[in-house]
Amino acid sequence: MDHWRRGHKQMCKKIHRGGNAEQYYADKKYKEAVAEAVEACADDTKGQTCFICTQALHWKTKEGLVRGCACRGTAGFAHVRLRLDDEEDRETLRAANNYAWGLFGARRFEEAKALLRQTLPVARRVLGESNDLTLRMKWTYAGALCANDDATLDDLREAVTTLDESLRTARRVLGGAHPLTVEIEDDLRDARAALRARETPSPPG
Numbered sequence: 001m002d003h004w005r006r007g008h009k010q011m012c013k014k015i016h017r018g019g020n021a022e023q024y025y026a027d028k029k030y031k032e033a034v035a036e037a038v039e040a041c042a043d044d045t046k047g048q049t050c051f052i053c054t055q056a057l058h059w060k061t062k063e064g065l066v067r068g069c070a071c072r073g074t075a076g077f078a079h080v081r082l083r084l085d086d087e088e089d090r091e092t093l094r095a096a097n098n099y100a101w102g103l104f105g106a107r108r109f110e111e112a113k114a115l116l117r118q119t120l121p122v123a124r125r126v127l128g129e130s131n132d133l134t135l136r137m138k139w140t141y142a143g144a145l146c147a148n149d150d151a152t153l154d155d156l157r158e159a160v161t162t163l164d165e166s167l168r169t170a171r172r173v174l175g176g177a178h179p180l181t182v183e184i185e186d187d188l189r190d191a192r193a194a195l196r197a198r199e200t201p202s203p204p205g
Contacts (some may be wrong), residue, residue, distance in 0.1 A: 041065075041066040048063075048077045050065060090126070090127070092121065093137070097133065097136055097137045099115065100112045104140060104143060104147070107147075109145075109147060109148040110148070120138065122142060128174075129169060135184075138166045139163070139166055139180070142158075142162040142163045142166070142187065142191065143159075145158055145159035146187070146191050151194075153198055156191065156198055159195075160188065160192055163184055167184045167185055169182055170204055172173065
């Protein structure tokens with residue numbers, strides 16, 4: 001009883017609130033690992049923000065940043081994990097798309113492509129291919145591929161494929177008259193024209 005009164009009772013309640021022993025200790029280990037990773041990356045991430053949510057600290061978990069890859073610029077900085085447990089957390093994906101759209105508008109196409117290549121798989125897994133936000137992210141991604149003056153033939157082909165898939169989904173889910181469907185259709189027409197122009201050999205001079 002003395003052991004119970006000296007703190008065991010409080011610890012048991014804490015473990016119970018944390019999902020019982022297995023989940024409690026798994027979460028504890030996770031937090032320790034995150035803290036260790038953030039500390040190890042402290043020099044690289046100083047003064048940086050997450051390329052997905054554009055914040056230094058995750059709004060919900062308060063996790064710091066790590067250097068997730070060797071991408072140039074700010075594309076490699078991110079929080080340890082992307083939490084998508086509820087509608088509030090999905091704002092992270094919306095913020096990523098808005099940020100990518102801003103990069104697109106500033107003609108920073110390589111950064112927009114890098115951002116969406118990392119976040120689109122998350123949107124597909126969490127939201128599904130038919131979700132409005134997933135469609136908008138694919139549309140932005142295809143636009144970044146096409147609009148780049150340095151776009152390769154493979155970039156243009158990928159843009160056409162992405163827009164073609166998106167258009168079929170948009171027509172089925174949103175309808176042919178929906179503004180997003182119309183925008184995707186227009187961009188697909190332009191992307192196909194750009195691809196044909198690139199694939200057509202120049203006449204001999």
